[in-house]
Amino acid sequence: MSDLPSSVLYLDGITVSFDGFKALNNLSLYIEPGEMRAIIGPNGAGKTTMMDVITGKTKPDSGEVFFDGAVDLAKLDEADIAQLGIGRKFQKPTVFENQTVADNLQLALSGVRGVLETFLWSASARDKTRIDELLEIIRLTHLRDRMANSLSHGQKQWLEIGMLLAQNPKVLLVDEPVAGMTDSETVETARLLREIAENHSVIVVEHDMSFVRDLDVKVTVLAEGSVLAEGSLDSVSADERVIESYLGR
């Protein structure tokens, strides 16, 4: 447990099985405060299940998940965990299609969450400034009042990243942020994530190796539900077992 106090996320010996299939098998992972980590691995390696465990969607069969050294995430549900400060971006961009870009950010903005509070709530000047800032960061200022369903795929991905930032989480989990993006959008996304990593811990799950290289961070390779290798992209890509698990299939 020596890693516990300094880790913002601490997963130890996590096992999750679905009908006998072990999606995660004794997985351990530690994320330092302010760290950005890329997670790669072949399909079915357990990347999404790992995110489900951290965000409370799936309960582990065994093992421990701790946030910020002391909070046992296995005991909490999605809403609690989100309020603690763990934000999640889905693989498929998921924004609120029938609301404006600004309203999407407004909904994500940290603060009121209760039924009565939101019913009585009215927009404050501080919220407005914060939304302006966020729109600036994700470069969607000119689309502020557009319905989210009129955005392009890449713009939706950025809006969702903006919503994550609006939550002001301590940890961001980002699932395949550049899937389906054009090259220029991919470069833009890498810039956005690096900017975010300056004051947040970020976990990025990605297939796109050139994008991972662009991020230039420590890489964890998952295979069959556990960690296969960890280190810089160059060192893990030289690893025999990694090559086998990627090419063997």
Next chain:
Amino acid sequence: MITGMLLRSLDKGSYWFLGLLGLIALLVPALHLLLPPESALHVPGYAVALMGKYLCYGLLALSVDLVWGYCGILSLGHGAFFALGGYAMGMYLMRQIGDRGVYANPELPDFMVFLNWSELPWYWYGFDSFGFALAMVVLAPGILAFVFGWLAFRSRVTGVYLSIITQALTYALMLAFFRNEMGFGGNNGLTDFKDILGFSLQSDTTRTVLFSASAVAVGLGYVLCRLITRSRAGMVLAAIRDAESRTRFLGYRVEHYKLMVFVVSACLAGIAGALYVPQVGIINPGEFAPANSIEIVIAVAVGGRGTLIGAVLGAVLISYAKTWFTGELPEFWLFALGGLFVAVTLFLPKGIAGFLIARWQGFKDRKSAPGTATVANEGPAQ
């Protein structure tokens, strides 16, 4: 603060709608009471009651639109809340009969005398008071919705599964209310009402007051729905409708929002039922029939889901069509209803109101488009 919230949540369409409701709330009684029966504009008594009934369906449709149109909860059992509100009012009206029943028993309603019951069951206590009955009109559906919703939403029952269990809920209640031992009049339900608050239900004035009260109830229900849907809580509801798990990962407790809107909606449905019963003069277990709940959902779809005004419009239109068909071509009513539903789904996916709103937007855009063109043309000239 309340005025601010009201101003924020009502738009031009709202004022038109509320104005129209206010107008008919005054005009229909006036045309009924002040004009002599031989006048062409005279509204006969049966028509006042019939229109009052349509308005009650309008309020029920409003409650369905609140949960379905704004939070994606397709309830196929809202008739149950309507009927419960109706029964609560019916129980009060039964107690008002007093000793004027066929058996002239001052304590027991006729059907209890008929069943050889010697005393009033405990759950009938208090219903001789109008205030208590009114509280029950809201509480009975509200508590049922709370318990049902708490269990269903906490277990994350959604979509078609939720629709099916709401349907089962109303069906189960129908079977229960059919039983004589339940003490709600069994098959025959509650009827033979004499008066309400001491005023005869047969009198013209009472009828018009009930009609106007229904119009006011629709108006207030509409304002309440607007307050909810235009607030940030309404934004959360729409977010839940469109991407439930996203909303959860933003830290919103989805089940609380669903529960809140479901309970509010059930209370509105109960009020609609309570206004309905004195105007039609009877409440029986047939009101729990699943077909009633489905009919009102179709009415919302036809009028325009997620528009509130459209829901009221759809309910009034469908009820009117039903009155016409069941009078002229009774065997075709269900075919007409089904055909209408298919036609609306195919050709007006956003319902009548959605279609009209889109046309109006198009008209406004066309009107403003030449204006912008002129501005653009002036640019190079300068």
